[in-house]
Structures are given as C-alpha cells and as structure tokens.
Amino acid sequence: MTGGRGEGGALLTPAPGESPIVVLVRPQMAANIGTAARAMANGGLFHLRIVAPRDGWPQPNAYAAASGADAIIDAAQVFPDIASAVADCHRVFGTCPRPRHVIIPMRDARAAAEDLREINGRDLRVAVLFGPERAGLEADDLAHCDTLVRYPLNPQHTSLNLAQAVMILAYEWWMQAEKTPPRDFQMNETRPATKGELENFLTRLVDELDASGFLHNAPKRPGMVRNLRHWFERGEVTAQELRTLHGVVTELAKGRMRRGRFQDNDPPPWQETETP
Structure with missing residues (x-):
C-alpha cells in the first residue's frame, strides 16, 4: 500500500465517523481520477483510495483535471486489491449500474446517503466502491460489499462516466446536511x-x-x-x-x-x- 501523507509524514487515514471513503476500483485514466476528486470536493467527501490504477500512481494529469482539489489527490492512498482497501472499514457500499443475481440490500443514491450519515453518526468507517469506467464493478468486486447503490436513471440511457457517478452520491451526501x-x-x-x-x-x-x-x-x-x-x-x-x-x-x-x-x-x- 502507498498513501498520501500529511505534515510530519503521518498517514492520512480518516477517523471513524468522518466522511465516507471513496474507493475507485481499477480506474483507467488519470483525468477520470482527477475529475472524481473534483466531484468529491464539491460534495464534502475528502478521503480517496485507489485500487490497482491501470496506469500506476501518481499520475500528474490527475491534478489538472481536479480543478483545485489537489489536497484530495495528494492524500489519495493506493491499494493492490479491494480487500486491503477496505480492511479497516466497518461497512462497504458498492455502486451497481445494473441488476445482479445477488441477495443484498439495495439503495438509490438518496437512501444510500441517508444510510451513510447514520453509519458515520455511530463513529463507524464506511467506504463506497466505484468500478472501472468501461463496465463498473464485477461480481467478485461486489462480494466485498454489504450494500449496493443504484441510480434510477432513464432506462434508455443509463451511461455515466466515473466523475458523474461520484458526483451524484457526493451531492446526496451533502444535501443530507444542507439546511437551506x-x-x-x-x-x-x-x-x-x-x-x-x-x-x-x-x-x-x-x-x-x-x-x-x-x-x-x-x-x-x-x-x-x-x-x-x-x-x-x-x-x-x-x-x-x-x-x-x-x-x-x-x-x-x-x-x-x-x-x-x-x-x-x-x-x-x-x-x-x-x-x-
């Protein structure tokens, strides 16, 4: 495992009860990691973990796409597999673009954000997995999850890029605490x-x-x-x-x-x- 380090070289691992950890599983392009970090910052999600990035890490092009969310890129931690990326987590959610033949709790983004707030309120560490851009999480990836998250979109066109998928969940997370x-x-x-x-x-x-x-x-x-x-x-x-x-x-x-x-x-x- 490699990871971002803060002042004094301390590993930046979120304390239980902080905002959820976004885990990008096998992302394919640096720009997609950067735009995902930008979406995270918009919605108040600041902990990024990356599993087996195709082009390795670090990737300088991620900073240009992050549009100022450099701190998230700096603190990003890289893991060889999902098991090690979520080993310290108490709950794991996985985004699922289409139905799978599994019996597991299913949430839309809004309900998932409610669950995430409730879990964090109990001082538990929770992660949300986002799959590769081309096909999303595979069945073996979802086996690490205890809850699935689906976005009910136009059935004629449900395609989202990685940053869009992160942005939807980040927005719903933020709105759970928005007082306006x-x-x-x-x-x-x-x-x-x-x-x-x-x-x-x-x-x-x-x-x-x-x-x-x-x-x-x-x-x-x-x-x-x-x-x-x-x-x-x-x-x-x-x-x-x-x-x-x-x-x-x-x-x-x-x-x-x-x-x-x-x-x-x-x-x-x-x-x-x-x-x-």
Whole structure:
C-alpha cells in the first residue's frame, strides 16, 4: 500500500465517523481520477483510495483535471486489491449500474446517503466502491460489499462516466446536511409581510384607485379588486416589497394631484375606448 501523507509524514487515514471513503476500483485514466476528486470536493467527501490504477500512481494529469482539489489527490492512498482497501472499514457500499443475481440490500443514491450519515453518526468507517469506467464493478468486486447503490436513471440511457457517478452520491451526501429549505426564498434582511400589513396596503391601494377613477366602473369594480387581491396574495410578499409599493402609490398620488384629475366625463386614459 502507498498513501498520501500529511505534515510530519503521518498517514492520512480518516477517523471513524468522518466522511465516507471513496474507493475507485481499477480506474483507467488519470483525468477520470482527477475529475472524481473534483466531484468529491464539491460534495464534502475528502478521503480517496485507489485500487490497482491501470496506469500506476501518481499520475500528474490527475491534478489538472481536479480543478483545485489537489489536497484530495495528494492524500489519495493506493491499494493492490479491494480487500486491503477496505480492511479497516466497518461497512462497504458498492455502486451497481445494473441488476445482479445477488441477495443484498439495495439503495438509490438518496437512501444510500441517508444510510451513510447514520453509519458515520455511530463513529463507524464506511467506504463506497466505484468500478472501472468501461463496465463498473464485477461480481467478485461486489462480494466485498454489504450494500449496493443504484441510480434510477432513464432506462434508455443509463451511461455515466466515473466523475458523474461520484458526483451524484457526493451531492446526496451533502444535501443530507444542507439546511437551506428546498422551496424557500432568499429573504436577506427582510421578512414575509404579515396579512395585516398586506391588508393595510391593499386598502390604501384601492382607496387611491378609487380616487384616481381607475375603479369608476361600478359593475366591474368588485372583480377588479378581487384580481388585485389575488395577485398580491399569491406569494409571500416581503415587508421590504410592501414599503416599496407604498412609496410607488404615494408618488402616483402626488403626480395625480399635481397634474389635476381628468374630467369626470372623460374616460380614464388607460381604458380602451370603443371605435365606431
């Protein structure tokens, strides 16, 4: 076994409970190892082990493809076989691109990430195997695994390159700890307006529209007011947006008073007139 070493020459072996170990089994090209490291860094996976790389190790071209994830390449450990690569692990997952004739727990990437978080939470060391680019893990490789991971993709085209396969799992791992609500808005320094604040604005808006003559058509007035309400009630209007809208109404009212109201007998300029 060879391995990356940190300051003072200490072997960089992750402590139990840290992020999972990514194990690339018989990778064929340095660029693929580099892009896999880049994907790992994106998703917060920092421990890389390489089993029997086709072109040996180290490979300088891996750094160019890693796009700044050099620390992962520096610390990568190389093993002659899977057994030695996972000997210190408590659990081993294996990515499996197609069904195999084995009886073993199967997970998709999201469920696998949940399992990985739970395992790490019990201070256990866990590895995830990724097979060679051409055909993935073989049956003998999967015999080292206690759980398989499959990606449910378009059955007409399920082909992934090595970095893509790593990226999917890295993303799901990261999202297990991501606190940003999936359907929330970025509020920055404001907040959603209360219904009372919104009602106050709508009352003022309707009063000004009455004063300007926009709602002069009595039969249509209720429907027009409802349309305005639906528009503002549709989403979470923020307090800052309401302050801006209050300012808009104020300036429009001032402009109307400066110009003078149109004659009562004249149609408002924004209303379409019928042509004979």
